[in-house]
Amino acid sequence: MSDWLGRQIPKILLAPTFLAVLVFVYGFIAWTAWISFTRSRLMPQYEIDGVIQYERLFAAPRWDTAMNNLYVFGTLFIVIAMVLGLALAILLDQHIRAEGALRTIYLYPMALSMIVTGTAWKWILNPGLGIEAMVRGWGFESFSFGWLVDPDKAIYTIVLAAIWQSSGFVMALFLAGLRSVDGEIIKAAQVDGIPTWRIYTAIIIPSMAPIFLSAFIVLAHLAIKSFDLVIALTGGGPGYATDLPATYMYAMAFSRGDLGQAASSAMIMMSVVFAIVVPYLYSELRAKHD
Amino acid sequence: MAPILEIRNVTKNFGTTEILKGINVAIEPGEFLVLVGPSGCGKSTLLNCIAGLEETSGGEILIGGRDMTHVSPKDRNIAMVFQSYALYPTMSVAKNITFGMKVRGVDPATQERKLKEVAAQLQIEHLLNRRPAQLSGGQRQRVAMGRALVRDPALFLFDEPLSNLDAKLRVEMRSEIKKLHARLGTSMVYVTHDQIEAMTLASKIVVMKGGVIQQIGTPSEIYNRPANVFVADFMGSPAMNLIPAKARANGGETRLEIARAGEPPLVLDHAAPAGLPEDVILGLRPEDIAEAGFRSGQQVQTVDCRIDMVEPAGADTFVVSEMGGKQVTARLHAETRARAGEHLPLSFDLGKASFFDPASGDRLN
Amino acid sequence: MTDQAFSDTLPRAGAGQSRALRIGLRWTLYAVLILFALFYLMPLFVMVTTSLKSLEEIRTGSLVALPRAVTFDAWAKAWSGACTGIQCEGVRPYFWNSVVLAVPAVAISTFIGAVNGYIIAHWQFRGANLFFALLLFGCFIPFQVVLLPMARLLGILGLAGTIQGLIMVHVIYGLGFTTLFFRNYYVTIPQELVRAAKIDGAGFFRIFWSIFLPLSLPIIVVTVIWQFTQIWNDFLFGVSFSQAGSQPITVALNNIVNSTTGVKEYNVDMAAAIIAALPTLLVYIIAGKYFIRGLTAGSVKG
Ligand SMILES: Nc1ncnc2c1ncn2[C@@H]1O[C@H](COP(=O)(O)OP(=O)(O)O)[C@@H](O)[C@H]1O
Ligand SMILES: [Mg+2]
Numbered sequence: 001m002s003d004w005l006g007r008q009i010p011k012i013l014l015a016p017t018f019l020a021v022l023v024f025v026y027g028f029i030a031w032t033a034w035i036s037f038t039r040s041r042l043m044p045q046y047e048i049d050g051v052i053q054y055e056r057l058f059a060a061p062r063w064d065t066a067m068n069n070l071y072v073f074g075t076l077f078i079v080i081a082m083v084l085g086l087a088l089a090i091l092l093d094q095h096i097r098a099e100g101a102l103r104t105i106y107l108y109p110m111a112l113s114m115i116v117t118g119t120a121w122k123w124i125l126n127p128g129l130g131i132e133a134m135v136r137g138w139g140f141e142s143f144s145f146g147w148l149v150d151p152d153k154a155i156y157t158i159v160l161a162a163i164w165q166s167s168g169f170v171m172a173l174f175l176a177g178l179r180s181v182d183g184e185i186i187k188a189a190q191v192d193g194i195p196t197w198r199i200y201t202a203i204i205i206p207s208m209a210p211i212f213l214s215a216f217i218v219l220a221h222l223a224i225k226s227f228d229l230v231i232a233l234t235g236g237g238p239g240y241a242t243d244l245p246a247t248y249m250y251a252m253a254f255s256r257g258d259l260g261q262a263a264s265s266a267m268i269m270m271s272v273v274f275a276i277v278v279p280y281l282y283s284e285l286r287a288k289h290d
Numbered sequence: 291m292a293p294i295l296e297i298r299n300v301t302k303n304f305g306t307t308e309i310l311k312g313i314n315v316a317i318e319p320g321e322f323l324v325l326v327g328p329s330g331c332g333k334s335t336l337l338n339c340i341a342g343l344e345e346t347s348g349g350e351i352l353i354g355g356r357d358m359t360h361v362s363p364k365d366r367n368i369a370m371v372f373q374s375y376a377l378y379p380t381m382s383v384a385k386n387i388t389f390g391m392k393v394r395g396v397d398p399a400t401q402e403r404k405l406k407e408v409a410a411q412l413q414i415e416h417l418l419n420r421r422p423a424q425l426s427g428g429q430r431q432r433v434a435m436g437r438a439l440v441r442d443p444a445l446f447l448f449d450e451p452l453s454n455l456d457a458k459l460r461v462e463m464r465s466e467i468k469k470l471h472a473r474l475g476t477s478m479v480y481v482t483h484d485q486i487e488a489m490t491l492a493s494k495i496v497v498m499k500g501g502v503i504q505q506i507g508t509p510s511e512i513y514n515r516p517a518n519v520f521v522a523d524f525m526g527s528p529a530m531n532l533i534p535a536k537a538r539a540n541g542g543e544t545r546l547e548i549a550r551a552g553e554p555p556l557v558l559d560h561a562a563p564a565g566l567p568e569d570v571i572l573g574l575r576p577e578d579i580a581e582a583g584f585r586s587g588q589q590v591q592t593v594d595c596r597i598d599m600v601e602p603a604g605a606d607t608f609v610v611s612e613m614g615g616k617q618v619t620a621r622l623h624a625e626t627r628a629r630a631g632e633h634l635p636l637s638f639d640l641g642k643a644s645f646f647d648p649a650s651g652d653r654l655n
Numbered sequence: 656m657t658d659q660a661f662s663d664t665l666p667r668a669g670a671g672q673s674r675a676l677r678i679g680l681r682w683t684l685y686a687v688l689i690l691f692a693l694f695y696l697m698p699l700f701v702m703v704t705t706s707l708k709s710l711e712e713i714r715t716g717s718l719v720a721l722p723r724a725v726t727f728d729a730w731a732k733a734w735s736g737a738c739t740g741i742q743c744e745g746v747r748p749y750f751w752n753s754v755v756l757a758v759p760a761v762a763i764s765t766f767i768g769a770v771n772g773y774i775i776a777h778w779q780f781r782g783a784n785l786f787f788a789l790l791l792f793g794c795f796i797p798f799q800v801v802l803l804p805m806a807r808l809l810g811i812l813g814l815a816g817t818i819q820g821l822i823m824v825h826v827i828y829g830l831g832f833t834t835l836f837f838r839n840y841y842v843t844i845p846q847e848l849v850r851a852a853k854i855d856g857a858g859f860f861r862i863f864w865s866i867f868l869p870l871s872l873p874i875i876v877v878t879v880i881w882q883f884t885q886i887w888n889d890f891l892f893g894v895s896f897s898q899a900g901s902q903p904i905t906v907a908l909n910n911i912v913n914s915t916t917g918v919k920e921y922n923v924d925m926a927a928a929i930i931a932a933l934p935t936l937l938v939y940i941i942a943g944k945y946f947i948r949g950l951t952a953g954s955v956k957g
Contacts (some may be wrong), residue, residue, distance in 0.1 A: 025793040028801040105683035112940035113888035115905045134718040183835040193689040228890040249799045266799040277795045364856035376851035380869035390855030
């Protein structure tokens with residue numbers, strides 16, 4: 001009897017987490033999904049009423065802007081952060097004397113809250129007193145740099161701040177990858193007289209495919225969830241010019257009192273995340289089983 | 291006397307794969323049983339079932355006459371030494387050895403006394419305050435043994451305890467384990483994939499393959515009368531020669547013919563027992579093929595053979611000759627006059643021969 | 656000069672040329688690296704210098720100029736006088752809110768994660784893998800998808816707008832990662848160690864307490880840092896589930912910066928931002944190695 005109890009201990013201890021995940025993750029997703037098929041406004045209603053919320057969502061110009069912004073922001077952010085991260089990693093890999101210090105400097109933004117990052121860049125990019133004023137002070141009177149308040153350009157300021165925050169992290173990932181490449185292969189290539197850049201392009205970088213994949217997943221995930229940075233840097237403005245799905249959802253849920261729209265936009269966000277992450281996790285879990 | 295360990299029809303599945311397929315073994319008190327077989331054949335799984343670390347899927351396990359099939363490891367009156375030694379990394383050597391007693395609530399004075407005893411036995415007194423990371427491989431091995439010894443169990447289980455040591459240390463520890471067994475007289479089950487370890491340590495050997503026992507016997511039975519071609523091939527180094535041959539009745543006798551490429555067939559008269567099928571496999575150990583004149587006896591026959599290769603190995607010289615499409619190895623004296631490419635008369639001691647069925651691989655004589 | 660000497664110089668001339676090239680490349684390399692270092696440091700530099708300037712100097716001086724007269728007025732105001740809407744108590748109460756929120760949330764989620772990881776890594780039972788997969792997928796959900804039901808649940812439990820409610824939220828959604836961290840660490844501890852301990856008579860808790868916990872310091876540090884950074888820097892849960900009085904510092908900072916009352920005090924904004932960033936920055940500076948390990952462990956699932 002006590003033996004039986006002993007064998008059940010692991011299950012008993014895991015049960016609360018199991019239930020929590022079941023309820024707070026999957027149950028809540030189900031609840032949100034349900035609400036997204038109702039006519040809920042300020043208060044949730046539970047009568048299913050088809051895909052009306054999704055129709056409203058896709059008809060809303062603001063959502064259109066948000067998805068468009070996500071596309072622009074996501075693409076630029078992921079591509080530039082990866083390229084910059086890889087470049088910095090390769091440069092740092094050249095037996096740099098102050099590597100430790102430089103690494104620390106490149107990576108520290110990752111320790112900051114997006115709100116802090118947004119606050120800092122908002123100040124730097126502010127046209128009246130920031131970079132624009134500084135360059136004009138240097139004598140370039142006609143210099144103008146008003147991206148932050150330009151509805152067409154404001155999204156790029158978010159790209160800039162996001163890259164500033166995250167590229168050091170990508171650098172750290174790639175640097176770890178570079179360091180884990182089998183040293184003997186590189187030595188063999190050096191003995192064969194293969195130039196350094198060819199060693200990188202032909203041997204090292206191809207062997208880092210899994211790291212590219214993880215970096216991509218992490219960045220894509222960051223991009224889709226981006227919320228704080230937009231709030232702090234542009235507040236979604238000017239107008240709705242820098243709205244992202246996350247800010248749209250928040251606005252619907254907490255300021256507009258439109259639960260149906262909030263739920264349906266959240267479901268779309270989740271679908272996008274899962275479209276990217278599920279195949280990745282699935283292959284990871286599969287690989288581990290074999 | 292009642293067997294100290296009895297394994298009846300034990301099966302073990304992991305998911306749908308059957309790892310152990312009906313194992314039956316019994317060990318008398320004081321016996322040293324070695325489980326030997328290639329990697330992945332289920333030796334560790336069987337040992338873990340004996341220890342209670344894995345649930346069996348079927349069958350029974352009796353230790354000291356009691357059914358222990360569903361008893362937890364700590365109540366089976368066993369001790370176990372693992373391949374990786376499994377020393378607790380954050381505990382000192384002394385704590386490693388006394389941890390089991392502490393868990394069981396043995397009083398500190400007894401713990402101390404037993405620790406001293408065992409440390410003296412294994413000559414590790416000077417290591418007691420070190421951490422496992424500060425020990426050499428051989429020292430870790432001793433500590434792992436110490437942890438098992440303080441238990442005074444009815445049965446010791448060893449899972450390839452020497453396979454992480456270098457060759458020299460392995461031979462040393464092997465003889466220490468043998469001495470230990472002689473001194474304690476406790477029954478042991480010892481798993482290894484090394485057939486030399488098996489031969490030197492065991493009072494009884496169990497040869498396993500693919501979760502099935504191939505043969506149980508004393509080292510000499512296993513070596514001289516292997517039950518099938520797998521055992522013949524696995525035990526002994528270099529391996530037993532397994533030569534395809536034709537058995538032909540010749541009057542009251544049976545004569546063996548072995549085809550050779552580019553040479554007349556090798557014919558051995560009065561070679562085989564009666565009643566063999568026509569196609570057989572002749573099993574002959576390298577030491578049972580000698581240079582002419584070095585071996586005599588009723589069943590020794592000498593035949594001219596072409597030598598393809600000569601491999602001096604210090605005390606012996608191995609020569610290889612092609613027979614029946616196989617590279618047949620003979621163990622000759624170091625100062626043999628064999629030369630590659632030349633012919634040499636070789637004596638075959640057919641009194642030692644084993645015969646196997648080519649289809650089933652089972653022993654025929 | 657002899658022929659001998661001449662024939663010696665030829666290859667050396669070539670070597671000299673490539674050495675010059677190499678040194679040039681090396682300088683370029685360092686120049687590029689330092690340029691990027693400046694790019695990453697610039698915002699921090701601007702924040703610090705701005706926070707030490709007077710408003711007057713900010714209006715007349717350059718963004719990147721050092722302060723002519725250093726003043727800590729902005730810091731004092733940010734700490735205890737800045738307005739987050741109608742209240743003007745500075746970030747101090749919100750800083751403590753974040754502390755009171757982060758400490759228990761980090762401790763609880765780390766502890767539960769350790770036990771979970773231990774079970775998943777070494778006490779496999781049927782369904783454990785499925786559970787782990789469910790947990791792993793849960794790590795990736797965008798939290799927007801749980802925001803609405805969680806707000807309702809907190810309301811039902813009477814925890815809406817309380818710090819306890821926020822602690823609960825952070826513990827629940829932190830469990831995925833803490834479990835993952837510990838599980839990935841514990842699977843590297845050999846199974847044979849557990850087996851040896853079982854034979855020694857140790858049970859579930861004994862093995863955890865005597866063998867796993869003493870080995871766990873590195874992963875505890877990684878997990879605590881990760882959780883602390885996540886929770887301290889969180890904004891979404893903070894802004895969704897708190898109300899005036901229980902807000903964490905990120906929310907207060909955002910309110911200060913975006914408060915529309917009175918003149919825009921950039922120096923106070925910057926001082927408040929630095930105060931909000933200080934704890935995680937300190938952690939990063941003190942235990943950067945573990946911070947990075949957490950980041951990479953959180954991204955490269957193993
Ligand atoms: N926990 C497990 N789950 C699934 N398969 C296992 C497990 N443990 C062992 N096996 C499989 O069982 C077979 C026998 O393993 P083992 O008993 O360790 O062999 P060995 O004879 O080398 O000690 C191997 O094929 C192994 O892959
Ligand atoms: Mg094994």
